[in-house]
Amino acid sequence: MKYIVLVIIFIVSINSMAQLQSYSLRNVIDLAQKQSPDAQIARHNLIRNYWAYRTYKRSLLPQLNFNGTIPNLNRSYENYTNPDGSQSYVGQQYVSYSGELQINKTIGYTGGNVFLSSGLQRVDNYYDTITTHNFLSTPINIGINQPLFNYNPFKWSKKIEPLKYDESQRKYIETVEKVSLTAVNYYFSLLKAQMTLRIKELNVQNYDTLYKLAQGRYSLGKIEENDLLQLELKSLQSQSAQEMARLNYDNALVRFKSFLRLPLNTNILLEDPQPQDFIIVDKEKALNMAIDNSSEMVEQDLQMLRANSALDRAKKENGFNADLYAMFGLTQNADFLHAAYQNPKDQQRVSLGLRIPIYDWGQRKGQVIMAESNLEIVKNTVEQQVVDFKQRIYLEVVKFNMQQNQLFIAAKSDTIAMRAYDITKYKYYNSGKISVNDLNIAQLENDQARISYLNALETYWNSYYQLRKSTLYDFYNDKLIEVDFEKLIGE
Secondary structure (H helix, E strand, O other): OOOOOOOOOOOOOOOOOOOEEEEOHHHHHHHHHHHOHHHHHHHHHHHHHHHHHHHHHHHOOOEEEEEEEEEEEEEEEEEEEOOOOOEEEEEEEEEEEEEEEEEEEEEOOOOEEEEEEEEEEEEEEEOOOOEEEEEEEEEEEEEEEEEOOOOOHHHHHHHHHHHHHHHHHHHHHHHHHHHHHHHHHHHHHHHHHHHHHHHHHHHHHHHHHHHHHHHHHHHOOOOOHHHHHHHHHHHHHHHHHHHHHHHHHHHHHHHHHHHHOOOOOOEEEEOOOOOOOOOOOOHHHHHHHHHHHOHHHHHHHHHHHHHHHHHHHHHHHOOOEEEEEEEEEEEEEEOOOHHHHOOOEEEEEEEEEEEOOOOOOOHHHHHHHHHHHHHHHHHHHHHHHHHHHHHHHHHHHHHHHHHHHHHHHHHHHHHHHHHHHHHHHHHHHHOOOOOHHHHHHHHHHHHHHHHHHHHHHHHHHHHHHHHHHHHOEEOOOOEEOOOOHHHHHOO
16 A cells, blocks of 8 residues: 555535535645635735835836815905005905925935926905906926925835835735645544544444444353443543544634635535655755845845944034025016016026024934944844744755655555554454454554654645745745735736
């Protein structure tokens, strides 16, 4: 017997009309990746991160805005300074209107902002006997607002934001592979529950037969009463164990269906998850794939960028700063709209604002020292994380590569235990020279060997999908695990 053929029974009432569905391990994983709650949450997290990155990209594009006040009504008394210096209050009645169309563009490299605008203003003054109108046009204004030595958040965002989105994509694939691991656990939980139930049912049949056989031998005086009582007790215990196994199976079945969102009346038959082929994973290849593909490597890059950004902010925000504002444009005012656009005059504005710290009691120095210390902490932490990451990948590869032999040992042990139990049972049936204790031990070892084989299978597949999650690489098909993100997001 090369491997156990796992024929898994299913529980169905006699009158049930539900259709039997057979699932392989690959079927369960594919189904989990499509419709399990964890997979749906991972997809929506990816969509959220995609739109966050897209919003950032669009914030760098030119922005077109309209600013206006339509109207501004003022009917009040205002303080007025007379030619002789005295103060008096003068009544005002006017309505003003203004509108401006402006295009703004952020300069990410310098942190400045350039703009192009065109606007029109109108004011209507109301007097006792007349009303006057006046227009002020600015057909075009071109300007720049540029911090010269300030901290530039756009410079760091340009480095950080693409990495954040790249990290979110990798985390999505890792989450999907984590779903695969969860599916493996649910699959084998149900598989072992069904196999245990099958074992307990067979034990009930075997001990019932053995007990009836022992009754005949006892009536003939061939065995002691103690042997008969032991078999009777074992028969009762096997019935109790069967009931507990059935309860555990029902619980595992409900959890399995809930995880995959299957109808409750679906009858499940799980197929043999024995690998068709065995592979040996190269340690260096696995490590290179993990370094190239894992989100952990991107996260470490992000930690360094954020720490450097914080240091740059500490150095520049409280130091010498200057802001340059320059604008050139055309303007004209007139009592009529068409005249406000005739023979426009040029206008210029230039200003340079300065901030020069003279003495701050060491505040800036302290902030810089703290940022530098934090950067060193992050460097050391990242270096240790890289070392731990590489060691973990090596251990995962070693663990997976040894599973082939472990699985072979478990399968061979199961075959031997089954054969030993059959021989022991045969001898007890035909000669009665085998004690009840020997029969019980053989039966227990046989049961344990079957479950141990399933545990070895579960460990094999857990190790494989854990390695896939860490490297984002499909070693069976020798290719990267790829996702069509545009299709997934719906763009």
